[in-house]
Amino acid sequence: MVERTVRVGSSHGLHARPAKLFTQAAASSGASVTIAKAGGAPVNAASILAVIAQGIDHGDEVTVVVDGGDEQRVLDELVELLSTDHDE
Amino acid sequence: MEFRGTGIGQGVAVGPVVRMAERLPEPVDRPSHLDPAREEERARASVSVVADDLQRKGAQAGGAAQDVLEAQAMMAEDPTLMDDVVKRLADGKTAERAVFEAFAAFRDLLSSMGGYMGERAADLDDVSQRVVAHLLKVPAPGVPNPGHRFVLVARDLAPADTALLDLTQVLGLVTIDGGPTSHTAILAREKSIVAIVGAADATALADGDTVIVDAENDLVVQGPDADAVAAAKERIAERAARAAAPITPGALADGTSVPLLANLGSADGAANAVELGAEGVGLFRTEFLFLDADRAPSVREQQEQYTRMLSAFPGRKVVVRVLDAGADKPLSFLNDAEEENPALGLRGIRALRHAEVILREQLTALAAADAATDADLWVMAPMIATVDETRYFTDLCRELGLKTAGVMVETPSAALIADRVLGVADFASIGTNDLTQYTMAADRLLGTVANLQDPWAPAVLRLVAEVGAAGGRLGKPVGICGEAAADPLLAVVLVGLGATTLSMSPSALADVRASLARYTREDAERIARAALAAEGAAEAKQAAKQAAESAPTPTGTTVP
Numbered sequence: 001m002v003e004r005t006v007r008v009g010s011s012h013g014l015h016a017r018p019a020k021l022f023t024q025a026a027a028s029s030g031a032s033v034t035i036a037k038a039g040g041a042p043v044n045a046a047s048i049l050a051v052i053a054q055g056i057d058h059g060d061e062v063t064v065v066v067d068g069g070d071e072q073r074v075l076d077e078l079v080e081l082l083s084t085d086h087d088e
Numbered sequence: 089m090e091f092r093g094t095g096i097g098q099g100v101a102v103g104p105v106v107r108m109a110e111r112l113p114e115p116v117d118r119p120s121h122l123d124p125a126r127e128e129e130r131a132r133a134s135v136s137v138v139a140d141d142l143q144r145k146g147a148q149a150g151g152a153a154q155d156v157l158e159a160q161a162m163m164a165e166d167p168t169l170m171d172d173v174v175k176r177l178a179d180g181k182t183a184e185r186a187v188f189e190a191f192a193a194f195r196d197l198l199s200s201m202g203g204y205m206g207e208r209a210a211d212l213d214d215v216s217q218r219v220v221a222h223l224l225k226v227p228a229p230g231v232p233n234p235g236h237r238f239v240l241v242a243r244d245l246a247p248a249d250t251a252l253l254d255l256t257q258v259l260g261l262v263t264i265d266g267g268p269t270s271h272t273a274i275l276a277r278e279k280s281i282v283a284i285v286g287a288a289d290a291t292a293l294a295d296g297d298t299v300i301v302d303a304e305n306d307l308v309v310q311g312p313d314a315d316a317v318a319a320a321k322e323r324i325a326e327r328a329a330r331a332a333a334p335i336t337p338g339a340l341a342d343g344t345s346v347p348l349l350a351n352l353g354s355a356d357g358a359a360n361a362v363e364l365g366a367e368g369v370g371l372f373r374t375e376f377l378f379l380d381a382d383r384a385p386s387v388r389e390q391q392e393q394y395t396r397m398l399s400a401f402p403g404r405k406v407v408v409r410v411l412d413a414g415a416d417k418p419l420s421f422l423n424d425a426e427e428e429n430p431a432l433g434l435r436g437i438r439a440l441r442h443a444e445v446i447l448r449e450q451l452t453a454l455a456a457a458d459a460a461t462d463a464d465l466w467v468m469a470p471m472i473a474t475v476d477e478t479r480y481f482t483d484l485c486r487e488l489g490l491k492t493a494g495v496m497v498e499t500p501s502a503a504l505i506a507d508r509v510l511g512v513a514d515f516a517s518i519g520t521n522d523l524t525q526y527t528m529a530a531d532r533l534l535g536t537v538a539n540l541q542d543p544w545a546p547a548v549l550r551l552v553a554e555v556g557a558a559g560g561r562l563g564k565p566v567g568i569c570g571e572a573a574a575d576p577l578l579a580v581v582l583v584g585l586g587a588t589t590l591s592m593s594p595s596a597l598a599d600v601r602a603s604l605a606r607y608t609r610e611d612a613e614r615i616a617r618a619a620l621a622a623e624g625a626a627e628a629k630q631a632a633k634q635a636a637e638s639a640p641t642p643t644g645t646t647v648p
Contacts, residue, residue, distance in 0.1 A: 050168040
């Protein structure tokens with residue numbers, strides 16, 4: 001199990017498109033992935049509704065936990081997705 | 089009757105109203121006569137059919153619509169949602185009711201969050217309706233097809249509907265809910281559909297009513313008189329004529345040349361820009377090469393991209409902005425330090441100076457691409473605040489063989505000492521979005537201070553005038569490359585303040601070209617003076633409008 005905390009790069013936070021890209025990547029990773037806002041409970045990262053409902057904004061810190069599969073590579077990819085600004 | 093909303097774009101439409109089919113009734117909450125496992129099968133089958141359908145529609149629509157539809161497909165098959173559905177089925181509910189309740193719970197959650205998330209609630213409602221319709225074996229609510237052209241009036245359009253609107257049938261659209269950032273607004277903008285969103289009182293419109301949809305003035309007119317219809321039709325014809333008018337180089341009525349250039353973010357948009365009459369590129373952003381990368385691209389990779397783009401503009405000017413990154417657009421290899429105020433931090437030229445090798449490589453690749461093509465390459469640095477930074481950048485450009493090196497004016501500092509900055513730089517290009525942000529001290533990403541982010545603010549105009557005057561005295565070009573240049577009237581003001589070129593998204597070129605052609609240099613200067621003397625942004629716009637209306641009409645042009 002690996003985890004990392006990252007700051008969200010998309011200007012409007014994790015709403016439709018950035019949330020979709022992140023959830024798609026989490027769902028297709030083959031690993032069990034959770035995401036949690038600082039101080040919040042972790043939710044299933046493969047659930048777009050659970051991710052959107054976190055209300056994650058630009059600049060928020062989130063912790064991603066990956067368990068199983070090629071977990072280090074999956075974590076690197078997901079962290080990169082989160083820190084990129086998809087709203088540009 | 090008149091209804092106010094938020095207009096998208098500058099268009100006008102007239103036609104008969106067709107209201108979008110009302111929503112499905114709420115499924116009745118009654119005990120199921122099937123067992124929960126069987127109901128679960130039904131629910132899973134329907135969400136999967138709806139998800140596939142949304143995926144397919146996404147692939148058909150392409151572009152921004154595809155992202156939205158794919159997100160909806162994922163919502164339909166969402167694991168958290170299905171857990172909730174299964175829980176409700178265990179209580180003996182029908183699949184229809186359980187799906188409806190589960191979606192409604194998430195919908196309420198998103199609505200209560202407001203802003204961006206709140207507007208996603210409509211996406212979720214649409215998915216819910218589609219799944220319930222499939223379970224009930226009734227047609228999903230969607231865009232009507234009355235067999236004639238119409239103005240569509242809807243509570244809010246679901247992305248699936250907007251994406252599949254038959255543009256040959258839809259004259260315009262009016263939504264009752266939804267704000268300027270709703271999908272309806274975003275997609276209307278992308279597809280150039282005349283639209284007014286968030287016209288709350290438009291519930292009063294009924295099938296068959298004649299309406300004028302006036303996006304430029306944020307207005308829907310119900311049952312307009314014959315004169316109003318005639319005036320609207322005239323405006324529609326004039327706008328169509330402008331779009332179809334032969335593309336001529338940008339110029340004022342007296343022949344003063346004002347080259348109209350395109351803002352581009354990658355080489356892909358070049359052909360479209362040329363087609364719409366771009367006389368070159370006024371802002372080529374290079375961030376796309378660097379984002380999604382954990383290291384800077386090699387000189388060779390960059391050179392290929394720059395060559396491809398420069399080749400689309402033989403003999404034309406192309407202004408390339410070197411990498412503009414900072415803590416607000418973090419790149420791990422450049423600056424990923426956390427800052428309290430990223431907009432005021434180590435960004436633009438400041439970050440590049442810290443990582444000079446990246447700047448050197450980029451300039452080297454640009455010089456090589458320049459040598460391999462016939463375009464007239466200019467390069468500029470973002471976020472310049474001092475003469476020292478200007479000299480640093482222009483010296484480096486000359487050392488690496490670039491002929492024309494300039495600066496972006498985005499800080500009040502650079503604008504106030506423009507005479508000294510332009511003593512060193514070959515040209516200046518004013519980025520009005522950032523200049524407004526820094527002049528008004530209002531974060532451009534923050535909705536709560538969005539009212540201050542208006543380039544009509546006289547303080548911003550005064551800084552533009554400062555740069556324009558310095559450019560005029562020194563004989564150095566002063567371009568505009570922010571969204572301000574895409575506003576047809578503000579474009580005239582900017583030229584009146586001394587801007588020599590205007591750069592904008594290509595879709596704005598036709599309107600701005602037509603607007604410039606109506607005024608002489610003297611008119612433009614007079615209109616600009618009126619705006620400068622105003623108290624605030626709204627007053628400046630009003631003053632400019634009045635001054636523009638009193639301008640004599642040059643022969644051979646039409647006034648809308």
